[in-house]
Amino acid sequence: MTSFAAVDAPETSAQESETPADTGIQSFLITFIIRRFDPEVDEEPRWVDYDVELYATDRVLDALHKIKWEVDGSLTFRRSCAHGICGSDAMRINGRNRLACKTLIKDLDISKPIYVEAIKGLPLEKDLVVDMEPFFASFREVQPFLIANSTPEKGKERVQTIADREIFDDTTKCILCAACTSSCPVFWTDGQYFGPAAIVNAHRFIFDSRDDAGDVRLDILNDKEGVWRCRTTFNCTEACPRGIEVTKAIAEVKQAVLRGKA
Numbered sequence: 688m689t690s691f692a693a694v695d696a697p698e699t700s701a702q703e704s705e706t707p708a709d710t711g712i713q714s715f716l717i718t719f720i721i722r723r724f725d726p727e728v729d730e731e732p733r734w735v736d737y738d739v740e741l742y743a744t745d746r747v748l749d750a751l752h753k754i755k756w757e758v759d760g761s762l763t764f765r766r767s768c769a770h771g772i773c774g775s776d777a778m779r780i781n782g783r784n785r786l787a788c789k790t791l792i793k794d795l796d797i798s799k800p801i802y803v804e805a806i807k808g809l810p811l812e813k814d815l816v817v818d819m820e821p822f823f824a825s826f827r828e829v830q831p832f833l834i835a836n837s838t839p840e841k842g843k844e845r846v847q848t849i850a851d852r853e854i855f856d857d858t859t860k861c862i863l864c865a866a867c868t869s870s871c872p873v874f875w876t877d878g879q880y881f882g883p884a885a886i887v888n889a890h891r892f893i894f895d896s897r898d899d900a901g902d903v904r905l906d907i908l909n910d911k912e913g914v915w916r917c918r919t920t921f922n923c924t925e926a927c928p929r930g931i932e933v934t935k936a937i938a939e940v941k942q943a944v945l946r947g948k949a
């Protein structure tokens with residue numbers, strides 16, 4: 688069963704799940720050390736230990752649920768889909784940005800404690816929750832929507848070849864989780880850099896043959912806080928849970944800026 692050193696466990700809740708011991712499948716007692724912060728109580732974040740019994744096929748999100756539902760309901764984190772689609776549960780797990788819902792326990796070294804903390808570079812609100820507004824402000828700034836000067840013929844679609852669609856296929860996969868931007872050392876320094884995710888989403892429209900505002904976006908990104916701040920550290924590519932080649936997309940936007948058009 689779950690145990691917790693610092694806070695008394697609440698009464699059993701209706702959400703309490705079946706314990707691993709009831710199933711006959713091997714389970715493991717794993718220590719999670721979570722960086723907690725309650726702005727109403729704490730002056731500084733503090734690390735708190737939790738021992739959680741889990742299966743190898745459980746995910747870090749399952750551990751967070753068990754802690755919240757069975758041990759301390761005040762643990763705060765975001766999640767929605769639980770299947771790697773909504774992008775709401777990016778966090779640092781053992782020092783690496785990942786989605787809690789896509790990180791399997793069997794892929795972590797459970798002989799040591801697992802450290803979990805909020806992503807870096809964005810204002811910490813509570814526990815694992817950061818203020819995403821600066822991230823979304825950069826995203827909005829690159830105009831991440833189709834801007835077309837012409838109107839398609841009545842009843843017709845805007846036609847695009849398979850080859851033209853493939854040019855930006857990779858960057859359509861972004862789920863705006865911020866794992867890339869919040870793993871970028873340039874973004875950490877002052878938070879002014881547009882960041883990889885905004886550039887990925889600009890790329891998605893800059894190279895779309897149906898769009899007519901590529902030059903506007905290139906102009907926006909040819910800024911002192913734009914693509915030239917990228918130092919090609921590849922942290923973003925390593926962090927992306929969708930496998931997007933983020934650094935490559937940034938390089939393609941840089942080349943388009945130099946060419947003067949998409």
Ligand code: SF4
Pocket residue numbers: 774860861862863864865866867868883884887926927928929930931933
């Ligand atoms: S590019 Fe990848 S890591 Fe960055 S916001 Fe999109 S899905 Fe997340």
Ligand code: FES
Pocket residue numbers: 765766767768769770771772773774775776786787788789
């Ligand atoms: S909860 Fe939606 S991506 Fe993890």
